[in-house]
Each structure stands twice: as structure tokens, then as C-alpha cells.
Amino acid sequence: MAKDELFKELSDAVVSCRKDDVIAAVKKGMTQASAVDLIDNGLAMGMNEVGILFERGKLFLPHVMMAADAMTAGVELLQDELSAGTGAGQKLGVIVNGTVEGDVHDIGKAIVSTMLQASGFEVHDIGRDVPLQNFIDKAREVNADMIGLSALMTTTLQGQKEVIELLKENGMIDSVKVMVGGAPATDAWAKKIGADCYAENASEAVAKAKEFLL
Ligand code: B12
Missing domain, CATH: 3.40.50.280 (Cobalamin-binding domain)
Structure with a gap:
């Protein structure tokens, strides 16, 4: 699957608050892209879109909360990979x-x-x-x-x-x-x-x- 398609799938899953789809897309994406990429170009893009729709009055607060919940589930799955970054264990400050x-x-x-x-x-x-x-x-x-x-x-x-x-x-x-x-x-x-x-x-x-x- 092309990375653009994968990012779109992640973003769409957040926008439509489908937690299960977010989790499935993150699991699939982990083999193809870094955790940072999946968050920045996929999950966060979806959350930004939710913000824009909310601003325009196209959707309401409960939807934003559910989308945030779906995004958090995706980020949690990536937590281990993020924490296993090259610097872990050092103490820079x-x-x-x-x-x-x-x-x-x-x-x-x-x-x-x-x-x-x-x-x-x-x-x-x-x-x-x-x-x-x-x-x-x-x-x-x-x-x-x-x-x-x-x-x-x-x-x-x-x-x-x-x-x-x-x-x-x-x-x-x-x-x-x-x-x-x-x-x-x-x-x-x-x-x-x-x-x-x-x-x-x-x-x-x-x-x-x-x-x-x-
Ligand atoms: C999700 C969300 C919520 C969720 C939050 C869930 C949660 N656990 O965080 C819920 C539904 C609870 C919520 C509630 C409210 N929200 Co709200 N929400 C959003 C939304 C749609 C997305 C925010 C988000 O998570 N983005 C995704 C993350 C990844 O991006 P980010 O937060 O920007 O973080 C990145 C950078 O900013 C930066 N960063 C963030 N923190 C830090 C810290 C440091 C040190 C550094 C260096 C960098 C950094 O790095 C991050 C990663 O890249 C925004 C819209 C938007 N466009 O931002 C509105 C928005 C922020 N909310 C808004 C409002 C008005 C509210 C409510 C008052 C609504 C209400 N009527 O009750 C309440 C606030 C209650 C309160 N007292 O805080 C407004 C704020 C308007 C304003 N200009 O003041 C926004 C802009 C929507 C809008 N346009 O109206 N919201």
C-alpha cells in the first residue's frame, strides 16, 4: 500500500471516530512507516480536519471527543516504538x-x-x-x-x-x-x-x- 493511501486511511478513521479502524490501520502502518510519520501525517491530519469541521459548525463536541479518543488509541499503540527511540536511556536534561x-x-x-x-x-x-x-x-x-x-x-x-x-x-x-x-x-x-x-x-x-x- 502506498504511504499516501495509508496516511489517508489513518486520517479518515480518526475523522469518522472509528477506533477499531484506527487500531487496524496503525498496526498495518507500523511495518511501513515510522511512528512519528504515522502520527504527523496520518492521525494528526485527521484531528486537524476534525478541528476545521468543528470550527465551521459541521460537527459538534461529542464527535470531537470521540475522534480524540480514537486518535489516543492509535498513539498509545505507537508508544512503545516511540519510547524505544535511539536516545532512550540517556539523560540529556x-x-x-x-x-x-x-x-x-x-x-x-x-x-x-x-x-x-x-x-x-x-x-x-x-x-x-x-x-x-x-x-x-x-x-x-x-x-x-x-x-x-x-x-x-x-x-x-x-x-x-x-x-x-x-x-x-x-x-x-x-x-x-x-x-x-x-x-x-x-x-x-x-x-x-x-x-x-x-x-x-x-x-x-x-x-x-x-x-x-x-
Ligand atoms: C481534540 C480537541 C478537543 C478535545 C480534547 C481531548 C484531549 N484529551 O486533548 C475535547 C473534546 C475535550 C475539547 C474540548 C474543548 N475544546 Co477543543 N479542540 C480539539 C481539537 C479539535 C484538536 C486538538 C488536538 O488534539 N490536535 C491534535 C494534536 C496532535 O495537535 P496539537 O494539540 O496542536 O499539538 C501539537 C502542537 O501544537 C505542538 N504542541 C502541543 N503542546 C505542546 C507543548 C510544547 C511544550 C511544545 C513545544 C509543543 C506543543 O506539538 C503537538 C504535536 O505536533 C482543536 C482544534 C485544533 N485545530 O487544534 C479544538 C480546539 C483547541 N478546542 C477549542 C475549544 C473552544 C474547546 C472547548 C472550550 C469546547 C467547549 N465548548 O466546551 C473545550 C475546552 C475545555 C477546556 N477547558 O479546555 C478551540 C479553541 C479556540 C480558541 N482559539 O481558543 C479549538 C481550536 C477548536 C475551535 N476552533 O473552536 N477539544
């Missing part, structure tokens, strides 16, 4: 990653955590809808080199800025790097709030973490 308070979106953040871990970073994923002070407390507890902040809504983006302010108040801004991400975040936003870097997707997050921590 310690990263605390989470989705800021008020925001429950965590699919993309989880992919970023897995990829960072697979590349050799020690990752403490503290979940979603995380109270902002928890980022500071966790970073201190594990002696983090970097904090990753995910926000998927324009309303919660502000939380990224507030964590940076908390780092300043706690005298930690010079010892902990901050990487921001999520659909509404941009390079310009990262600069504006004083974050060290922004990454558009999981592969870029790994590249930026290496750039800033190694």
Missing part, C-alpha cells in the same frame, strides 16, 4: 511538561512528552489543566532544566506568560529554560513573553530542547 490551568487539551502535549523522552530527556509530564504554581514546584523538586508549557486556547495562552512571571518571582528564570507550544502559540508570542523558545510540533520540540539544553 530534565524537562517538566504540562498543559496550563484551564485547558484540558493534552493529546499534542502527550506526543511532545513521549518524543522528548524517546530522545533521551528525563520528562516529568504533570498532566493537563495544571495549576500554574505546580510547574514551579515540580521544576524545583526534580531540579528541571526546562519547563514545557502547552496551551490550545487563546484564553489559556496567558497562563504561559504567568508561569514565566512566577519563575522570575521565585528567582528561577536564569536556571530554567521555558519552551512554549500549542496551536495558538507562535514564535512572536514566545519572544513577547520572554520564553526561551517555541516549537510548532513534537519533532521541532526535540530539536529546540537539544539546541537550548546541550
